[in-house]
Amino acid sequence: MVRIQVFDTTLRDGEQSPGASLNELEKLEVARQLDALGVDVIEAGFPAASPGELAAVQEICRQVRRPTIAVLARGNPRDIEAAGEAVKGAARSRIHVFVATSPIHMQYKLRKSPEEVLQIARESVRLAAGLADEVEFSAEDATRSDPDFLCRVFEAVLSAGATIINIPDTVGYATPSEYAELFRYVKAHTSGIERATLSAHCHDDLGLAVANTLAAVEAGARQVEGTINGIGERAGNAALEEVVMALKTRQDRFPFETGIVTEQLYRTSRLVSQLTGIVVQPNKAIVGDNAFAHEAGIHQDGMLKERRTYEIMRPEWVGQAQSRLVLGKHSGRHAVRHRLEELGYQVSDADLAVIYERLMQLADRKKSVTDRDLVALVEEHRTVSVPERYLLEYFHVASGTGSVPTATVRLRLADTGELVQEAACGDGPVDALYRAIERAGAIRAELVSYQLQAVTSGKDAMGEVTVRVRDDGQVFVGRAASTDVLEASARAYLQAVNRMTYAHQAGAEAPAAAHFQASEPAPAPASGG
Numbered sequence: 373m374v375r376i377q378v379f380d381t382t383l384r385d386g387e388q389s390p391g392a393s394l395n396e397l398e399k400l401e402v403a404r405q406l407d408a409l410g411v412d413v414i415e416a417g418f419p420a421a422s423p424g425e426l427a428a429v430q431e432i433c434r435q436v437r438r439p440t441i442a443v444l445a446r447g448n449p450r451d452i453e454a455a456g457e458a459v460k461g462a463a464r465s466r467i468h469v470f471v472a473t474s475p476i477h478m479q480y481k482l483r484k485s486p487e488e489v490l491q492i493a494r495e496s497v498r499l500a501a502g503l504a505d506e507v508e509f510s511a512e513d514a515t516r517s518d519p520d521f522l523c524r525v526f527e528a529v530l531s532a533g534a535t536i537i538n539i540p541d542t543v544g545y546a547t548p549s550e551y552a553e554l555f556r557y558v559k560a561h562t563s564g565i566e567r568a569t570l571s572a573h574c575h576d577d578l579g580l581a582v583a584n585t586l587a588a589v590e591a592g593a594r595q596v597e598g599t600i601n602g603i604g605e606r607a608g609n610a611a612l613e614e615v616v617m618a619l620k621t622r623q624d625r626f627p628f629e630t631g632i633v634t635e636q637l638y639r640t641s642r643l644v645s646q647l648t649g650i651v652v653q654p655n656k657a658i659v660g661d662n663a664f665a666h667e668a669g670i671h672q673d674g675m676l677k678e679r680r681t682y683e684i685m686r687p688e689w690v691g692q693a694q695s696r697l698v699l700g701k702h703s704g705r706h707a708v709r710h711r712l713e714e715l716g717y718q719v720s721d722a723d724l725a726v727i728y729e730r731l732m733q734l735a736d737r738k739k740s741v742t743d744r745d746l747v748a749l750v751e752e753h754r755t756v757s758v759p760e761r762y763l764l765e766y767f768h769v770a771s772g773t774g775s776v777p778t779a780t781v782r783l784r785l786a787d788t789g790e791l792v793q794e795a796a797c798g799d800g801p802v803d804a805l806y807r808a809i810e811r812a813g814a815i816r817a818e819l820v821s822y823q824l825q826a827v828t829s830g831k832d833a834m835g836e837v838t839v840r841v842r843d844d845g846q847v848f849v850g851r852a853a854s855t856d857v858l859e860a861s862a863r864a865y866l867q868a869v870n871r872m873t874y875a876h877q878a879g880a881e882a883p884a885a886a887h888f889q890a891s892e893p894a895p896a897p898a899s900g901g
């Protein structure tokens with residue numbers, strides 16, 4: 373199978389991302405990881421830029437021996453000699469010479485005529501050819517260059533010793549069909565081009581870098597250039613992990629192989645992100661945290677039945693741990709049941725219906741629902757196993773500095789359907805709430821303890837309230853969780869009271885899990901709350 377060469381320029385073009393500069397040790401660490409990833413060429417830097425850059429490249433050449441080490445140079449003797457000096461210790465070296473060929477670059481930036489540019493390109497490549505194992509030539513801004521002039525330049529550099537011809541879309545201007553057409557044109561109109569490897573180097577100004585790279589491969593490119601996480605000048609370069617996985621996943625379109633150990637992609641992405649400080653967006657293809665996460669119920673159901681319904685790649689292929697079914701307001705019952713089973717809970721359809729409804733209410737209030745949230749809902753539901761006499765219809769609590777906490781509560785009495793409403797003041801909002809509940813339901817219970825704990829962290833964390841009430845020497849427990857701690861407090865209290873009432877009515881003890889003997893050491897009662 374034909375092999376596509378993977379040219380990684382994270383340490384050169386990637387490092388041109390604002391704020392992404394790496395020191396010598398960091399560059400070496402990335403180079404080692406790129407070696408483990410299996411790239412064919414590491415473009416390690418631009419030696420003429422600074423003595424530190426030159427030293428970093430020299431160290432990479434000494435220590436990273438499998439891949440070819442390339443360095444970039446402008447078309448002038450100073451840059452090319454620095455490049456030669458930098459890579460002379462490499463196991464296999466490449467000098468990458470570039471000269472701009474578009475009218476706008478030649479006229480305004482280089483201030484040179486096309487003939488002068490052609491001459492510079494030829495002489496530079498000739499000089500470089502004597503200083504490294506191989507020379508790559510890039511016609512900067514090729515996609516805005518005159519194609520016939522481009523072919524003349526390529527013929528000149530091929531005869532001067534270049535063996536890799538790069539056709540960069542420097543400013544991310546091309547569309548996929550145009551870029552492919554340019555490759556076909558160059559192949560058809562440049563004599564000697566068949567001896568060279570054609571290379572694609574795309575920028576992402578219009579978000580087309582990966583698409584353009586793949587189009588170039590279809591049109592004959594046999595080297596792809598890019599960076600990890602797509603970092604690079606301006607909007608960045610083609611993301612190598614995306615290019616490589618497109619080639620691997622769509623073998624029907626791209627019957628090629630690469631030397632990439634794809635299982636190393638995620639780890640490489642994390643390292644580059646950590647060292648450059650450039651965060652990977654969660655929805656980033658291949659290496660983003662959500663790349664294999666499914667939130668919508670229909671998708672989750674499909675995934676559970678057959679993962680290929682919604683996944684074209686396995687997360688393990690790219691080194692991501694596993695697919696995730698994220699619980700949230702778009703989740704369906706299949707996914708909730710599945711997660712519960714993974715957490716060790718077998719639930720009946722009726723139980724699932726209740727837990728699902730509570731989960732949806734929670735998801736409306738909370739950005740993400742965690743396993744701990746789900747467990748809290750299940751535990752709360754499991755303890756609500758007696759008929760409820762008092763049902764909470766409504767509550768309102770007013771409290772603040774310098775005011776008397778006041779609560780209004782409306783309960784429905786299950787046996788008669790009657791609605792009862794009362795208000796009360798208290799030492800604190802919870803106290804006021806509990807007094808209002810007691811009045812509305814004509815309830816007599818001694819509050820033994822009140823405990824509030826956060827189930828998860830963050831501003832939208834669920835608070836879980838556990839309440840113990842005592843009557844006739846027996847202690848009854850109620851527990852409820854909600855993002856609103858007052859709501860959790862009201863529901864937990866009513867749950868304990870409902871159990872107590874049930875125990876009295878039935879003339880028997882409430883279910884074992886639902887009460888404790890009075891002798892159980894209980895936490896101290898809440899004060900004021």
Ligand SMILES: CC(=O)SCCNC(=O)CCNC(=O)[C@H](O)C(C)(C)COP(=O)(O)OP(=O)(O)OC[C@H]1O[C@@H](n2cnc3c(N)ncnc32)[C@H](O)[C@@H]1OP(=O)(O)O
Nearest residue numbers: 385418420421422446447448470471472481482512542605
């Ligand atoms: C498309 C790309 O990504 S190209 C690579 C970009 N990378 C870098 O620029 C690496 C970091 N750059 C640097 O450290 C510095 O810019 C250096 C050391 C390269 C040059 O610094 P300076 O000598 O101060 O020049 P400066 O950067 O201000 O200007 C660039 C000069 O190079 C010239 N130049 C640009 N490209 C080329 C080229 N391919 N061949 C020859 N000359 C070139 C410009 O015309 C300009 O020349 P002038 O001074 O005669 O007008």
Ligand SMILES: CC(C)C(=O)C(=O)O
Nearest residue numbers: 470510512513540542
């Ligand atoms: C030097 C070349 C390859 C480049 O980075 C570009 O044109 O974008």
